[in-house]
Structure formats: C-alpha cells, structure tokens
Amino acid sequence: MSTALVRTLIRACLTQPNPQNQAEVRTQLVSATAAAWEQTFITLALHRLVPLVTYTLQEWNLTDALPKKYWESMLTHYQEVKTRNTLNLLTLDGILAAMQRKDLHPVLWKGVVLADSFYPLPATRSMADLDFSIPADEMPQVDAVFESLGFQRRDNMETEDAVYYGNTMGILCDVHHRVRLFETTTVKNLTTSLTPKRLKCPSMTVLEPNAMLVHLVVHMDGHLDETGPILIWILDVAYVLRQWRDQLDLARIQQLMPSQDSVDSLMRLVRFLQVEFGEPIPDVLAESAQHYQPYTLDYVLRSRRLTVWGLPSVRGWMRLLACRLGIASDKGRIYPYWRDLMPWSAA
Structure with missing residues (x-):
C-alpha cells in the first residue's frame, strides 16, 4: 500500500538515521511494488513533500533503494526548488x-x-x-x-x-x-x-511562537475547502513545535485562536503527528491533546485527492465526469482512486 510507504518516508524525514532504522527503512523501500512507488511519487508531489523526502533519502544513503526513474525525477525537482528558493x-x-x-x-x-x-x-x-x-x-x-x-x-x-x-x-x-x-x-x-x-x-x-502556531493552523483551516489537508503544512506545525516547544503557552494559544474549532484542529494535528509519525507532543499541550481523536494518514491523503476536484459536491462530480469523458480538461489534477469514491468516511 502506498500509504504505508508515504508514512515510512515522512517518519524518516522526522527522525535521525542510525544503522538499525536505516536497515528497516531500506527493506521497506526495496520491497515496495512499482504500483506503490507510482502512487507514492504522485502523493509526495500533491503534498509538496518531494524536496524534503529527496533530502532525507540523501542523508540516509537510500537513493539506491527506490526505482531510478523516481529518484531522478525527485532530484530534478529538488534542484529546481533549491534554485528557486535561493533566488527568493x-x-x-x-x-x-x-x-x-x-x-x-x-x-x-x-x-x-x-x-x-x-x-x-x-x-x-x-x-x-x-x-x-x-x-x-x-x-x-x-x-x-x-x-x-x-x-x-x-x-x-x-x-x-x-x-x-x-x-x-x-x-x-x-x-x-x-x-x-x-x-x-x-x-x-x-x-x-x-x-x-x-x-x-x-x-x-x-x-512569536504561540502566534506563529495559531497562524499556521488557522491558515490551513481557511484553505481546507479548496485544497484539503496538505502534509507540508502539517509538517510546518511539526517543525515549529520541535523548535519552540518550550516557549509555548496553552492559555495564550487559546486566547489567540479565533474559535474553539481552531483549538480542536491544533489538538487533532498534534495527535496525528504523534500517532502517525511518532512526534512527541509538547508538555504544555499533552494533557489537552490526549482527549482528541487524531486524524489518520489515510483520511488526510484521501481528503486531499477529493478536494482538488471539489468532491463530494454535485459540481465536483460533474467536473470529474466531464474530464473522464474527455469533454473538459483535468488541468493537471490527480484523479482520485476508485476506493476514494466510496461512501465518505469520517476522520
């Protein structure tokens, strides 16, 4: 399953390599099917993770553990982002x-x-x-x-x-x-x-740390209807939590959040990072966060694939049908998998 491969790659991005975990990750990468790599490459691009994963594979000395055509594509994309960001x-x-x-x-x-x-x-x-x-x-x-x-x-x-x-x-x-x-x-x-x-x-x-965290969460929530959840935005939260975990203040965060829904989103995000990728929750958030059901990686990936089409709205279904029939251009959208189109599941 490509979800397992995506999870493995993101966990590696958030972990320091050592001989044991390098061997474990290499085994998973080498044993992945061609279909799993195809879906994973598409997923990484859709979630803007190709540059980070490319860097991680180099740091872990795992560039030979994936099919050559995907590594070459990832490296090209990484170099393009490097050039662009240097100019920025x-x-x-x-x-x-x-x-x-x-x-x-x-x-x-x-x-x-x-x-x-x-x-x-x-x-x-x-x-x-x-x-x-x-x-x-x-x-x-x-x-x-x-x-x-x-x-x-x-x-x-x-x-x-x-x-x-x-x-x-x-x-x-x-x-x-x-x-x-x-x-x-x-x-x-x-x-x-x-x-x-x-x-x-x-x-x-x-x-400042609390305001930055609030801004990232509210910005993400504000775009959910048009983009769905994007993993690079979720990892933004992870990196801020890592670097500024000792400077966070729950009461201040709650004051700055525009609504309880936004607080709930933050708590579900930190639980998602904990459960799916092993990220520790900062002490100041830990007690509150444990009362929340986390998102799942399957839910995040599926929601992103569907939202770019406007599904499950009627207009989204019409757009998908028109593109499948060749009546309209897909404008580069990634088609959802058939399993995505089954009855909508909860997070």
Whole structure:
C-alpha cells in the first residue's frame, strides 16, 4: 500500500538515521511494488513533500533503494526548488535592506521563515511567494521600495487585506496591510526577533511562537475547502513545535485562536503527528491533546485527492465526469482512486 510507504518516508524525514532504522527503512523501500512507488511519487508531489523526502533519502544513503526513474525525477525537482528558493532568499535580502533604510517594519510569515530557520535546508521547503505583513500607514513607502527594486503591483491579485508585487523573474510578494486574525486580540507582543540561518540580515521580525502556531493552523483551516489537508503544512506545525516547544503557552494559544474549532484542529494535528509519525507532543499541550481523536494518514491523503476536484459536491462530480469523458480538461489534477469514491468516511 502506498500509504504505508508515504508514512515510512515522512517518519524518516522526522527522525535521525542510525544503522538499525536505516536497515528497516531500506527493506521497506526495496520491497515496495512499482504500483506503490507510482502512487507514492504522485502523493509526495500533491503534498509538496518531494524536496524534503529527496533530502532525507540523501542523508540516509537510500537513493539506491527506490526505482531510478523516481529518484531522478525527485532530484530534478529538488534542484529546481533549491534554485528557486535561493533566488527568493536573495531577493528578500534586497527587499529587507531597502525597507530598513526607509525605517519600515515588515513581519515575515510562513514559508520563507520556515525555509530559512526551521527546515533542514531552504531547498527542503518550497514556497510559492514571499509572505509578510506591514503596518497600513507604511504602505505608500512600501510601494516606492518595490518599484525601486523592479517590482510591479499586481492589481488583479489585490484583496481587501493584501497587495501583491511581482518582478520579471517570477518572484511574487504577498504583503498584508491588515491581519484580521489578530486585529481584535487583547494579547500583547505578538512578534519576536529571530536570527536568520541563511538570510544575510542580522535579524528578522516574525510572529512569536504561540502566534506563529495559531497562524499556521488557522491558515490551513481557511484553505481546507479548496485544497484539503496538505502534509507540508502539517509538517510546518511539526517543525515549529520541535523548535519552540518550550516557549509555548496553552492559555495564550487559546486566547489567540479565533474559535474553539481552531483549538480542536491544533489538538487533532498534534495527535496525528504523534500517532502517525511518532512526534512527541509538547508538555504544555499533552494533557489537552490526549482527549482528541487524531486524524489518520489515510483520511488526510484521501481528503486531499477529493478536494482538488471539489468532491463530494454535485459540481465536483460533474467536473470529474466531464474530464473522464474527455469533454473538459483535468488541468493537471490527480484523479482520485476508485476506493476514494466510496461512501465518505469520517476522520
């Protein structure tokens, strides 16, 4: 089963290699069928995990344990992400330096912070754009900074809360001048200073540990209807928990969460990471989390495959049927397995 192979690979990503577990993982990889590898490769791509798994296979000296065609495809993808992320970080260095000269106050978010300071290497965490927030009253100066660096405002992408800037190299910046998640909170000191591991700037302002965790969970929940659960976003939570486990405060997290549903999502996520991948739950969350039923890996994988089609809505069924009949383009969507289309199961 490809689910077992995916589980093995993710567990390896989150574990230090030793002779015993290397031998165990190698046995599982070598014994996997061609069909299991085909499904696993598709799954890793769908969940944006190819770069991290590629790095892990190299670190574990297991690159010869999978079919050559999949390893070559994974390595090519890894190199592409490495090149892209290097360009992203170099560009961000220039943006931050220009903003510092103008005494602006950006707060870096999500992918770029995680790639720089939480994942093993920047190439192991892909990022579609550079995300940060900035005070609304600084936006006129922000426009000038981006224009001076060759960026243009993408008016067609603008939202009520954010402005997008892009350049000719395809770098996209998502700049939020309004952060609804935290604008009504009475909690103080939502940011902290972090020393980058790869960026050249001496420090960067990011969300403090509890606020970052809340933001990651709420962002994930906000996209579930359109993307389903994405494993790289769940591993974002795992890496933040690992690095900042001693700085978490349950009461503060509960204050910052917009609803009890969001608290429930966090608890189910940490239980999922514990049960499926052996990740220890931080002490401050452990007692509360034990009362929650975790998601399962089967549920996460199945939900992702279905959600990209809009299933189980009527419109989703019509889209799937039209594509199967050749009436419409699948637009690169991965077709769900027949077993996915059986009566909907609970998490």
